[in-house]
Amino acid sequence: MTVLTQRVPAGHYRFRHVARMEWIKLRTLRSTWWTLAITAAGGAVMAVAIGLNTISRNADLTNNVLAGVIPGLLLIGVLGVLVITSEYTSGLIRATLAAAPRRPLLLAAKAGVFGAMALTAGEAAAFLAFFAGGAAFRHGLSAPALSQPGVLRAVLLGGASYCLIGLLGLGLGAIIRHTAAAIAVLVAGVYLIGLIIGAAAHAVAAYLPIFIIGNSLTTTRPEQCAGAGQCLHFLSAWAGLGVLSLYAAVALAIGGWLLVRRDA
Amino acid sequence: MIEVRDLTKRYGSTLAVDALSFDVRPGMVTGFLGPNGSGKSTTMRLILGLDAPDAGEARIGGRRYRDLRWPLREAGALLEAKAFHPGRSAHAHLHALAASNGIDRRRVDEVLDLVGLAGAARKRAGKFSLGMAQRLGIAVALLGDPPVLLLDEPVNGLDPAGIHWIRDLLKSLAGQGRAVFVSSHLISEIALLAEHLVVIGQGQLLADTSVAELSAGAASLEDAFLRLTGASTQYGRYPAGLTQRKEGPS
Secondary structure, eight states: OOOOOOOOOSSOOOHHHHHHHHHHHHHTOHHHHHHHHHHHHHHHHHHHHHHHHOOOTTSOHHHHHHTTHHHHHHHHHHHHHHHHHHHHHHSHHHHHHHHOOOHHHHHHHHHHHHHHHHHHHHHHHHHHHHHHHHHTOOTTOOOOOTTSTTHHHHHHHHHHHHHHHHHHHHHHHHHHOOHHHHHHHHHIIIIIHHHHHHHHOHHHHTTSHHHHIIIIISOSSSOEESSTTOEEOOOOHHHHHHHHHHHHHHHHHHHHHHHHHSOO | OEEEEEEEEEETTEEEEEEEEEEEOTTEEEEEEOOTTSSHHHHHHHHTTSSOOSEEEEEETTBOGGGOSSHHHHOEEEOOTTOSOTTSBHHHHHHHHHHHTTOOTHHHHHHHHHTTOGGGTTSBGGGOOHHHHHHHHHHHHHTTOOSEEEEESTTTTOOHHHHHHHHHHHHHHHHTTOEEEEEESOHHHHHTTOSEEEEEETTEEEEEEEHHHHHHTSSSHHHHHHHHHGGGOOOOOTTHHHHHHHHSOO
């Protein structure tokens, strides 16, 4: 019997190795690029439509055109869900865990790589929507400039909200593991419950993802009054960013804990 | 070298693997035999750390799987044929896994050549036949050129030429000094491949022996296997129900 010489190199696999794997996985699926392209294009089209139909001179014009990001958030959130649930659907998760058995490291690599991609795509989409919507204003309205107070912040945080909703999706995917169920929870949590509770209980509305994005992150004026006695006190932009980050972090932490505990 | 010690796994009230202990030694093919549902796949999953055991442990080269430094370079595994995303190409699938263990990209083309998928490497793997999917799974197992190989039913879906090919491949890998652990429910297939046998039934060890020893006292290896596993299969005899009714009090 010949004895096999050990050719295993020194050291061990690290975050950067697992992150490279996750990056190759993401970029080699055509659906990734389609989703990002549709997200950016959809945001721009919405922003143009809003721009063309904005009449009020008193409106927060930046906030108006950035409303175009809201539908695209759903696509990024779904993409985040699929980053992990598609591995359970296909059985790939077993090959992935055989290659990288340290599970918290794996989820961290997925979050790091997907989060970076979602942030890049989100910023591109937010700036695209901002300029496309601004160019579409009529009725004697002039487009807001990035140099005006709060405008650059609103656009940047609008882009960041894609990343945070994407990571929330990834965390929910890790917890739930089934694509359809995870997407349902994401949509319910971000959109539907937001709208229902928002209408019923104004006190908690400020803490719901959809209102944080619409009224804290993407606005130049976080407090809005719809009329006398109808003032809603929304979180400041930075407080909103913190709360939304906390949601994503909690979902990822629970997802990571379950990933370690459960059989694959 | 794989060392399995008192490995136990329970799913609800079912004892899938029951205090299983055996070694898989380097330099030979060890066949892992048992009827359907006897716990072969569960044992493989426990060795790979995919499922957590309720008791006992498995070590590869002295370490638990999750403590391996470069898992794909230390153990290669084929568990299920279609463990890949259908939208990704075979090349992309292997390239991603190679990156996770710092394996050179050139190795991807090497293993694709080795399993005969070089021509289909850039196509969506979702279009692969079961045989091609199985070859891709074998390419994954060989990616890190590991000293230990675990293959769950590797001949599934392969045509006769493919079965012949994998038999020669596994024998030559063992000849190079690797520990090769191959499960099958086909005794005839294992007889042509393995030197050593680990036989289980209902999660318990029934035999840990050489092929020669097992077949020594029986007319054939198949007879020996059936006698060994007879108590752990649930097949009824076709006329059994009828006969019993006749024998009952009238």
